[in-house]
Amino acid sequence: MTNDDAAGWESAVLDGGPADGMRVKVADRPRVLQVTYPCEAESAPPGVRVDGVYVYRLGLGAADEPLRYGFDIACP
Template identity: 65%
Template sequence: MKTTGVTGWETAVLDGGPADGLRMKVSDRPRVIQVTCPCRVEGAPQGLRAEGVYVYRRDYGVDSEPLRYGFDIASP
């Protein structure tokens, strides 16, 4: 298998979910983008934190910028 490294940076936009409309630069057109969002924790020990994890999957029907990633509602 031949690896070619980074092919360049492209603009991507997230569609739906908590990061709807967020634009970013991605390299090598990743299949999945993971977004985390801090959660409030009450009465937690010092240093403990919690984050919500959201998954966005690439829309393969879009071949030009901006690439589109749709919110995966079934993701953990």
């Protein structure tokens, strides 16, 4: 058992979308992961930031590591 296992962390990989192939560690197997990507904003007021938001959903029947999260193209 590794320290990650003891703390409840598992390896996961993101499939598709802008974060395709990214590996992450997750705790408690969340059903959804959100990835943000900074966008360049023209004439934005000071302190305002714009991010693209991408959603990845845990594959059904995920049993072994790495868990697989698929890109959800339909999510806003």
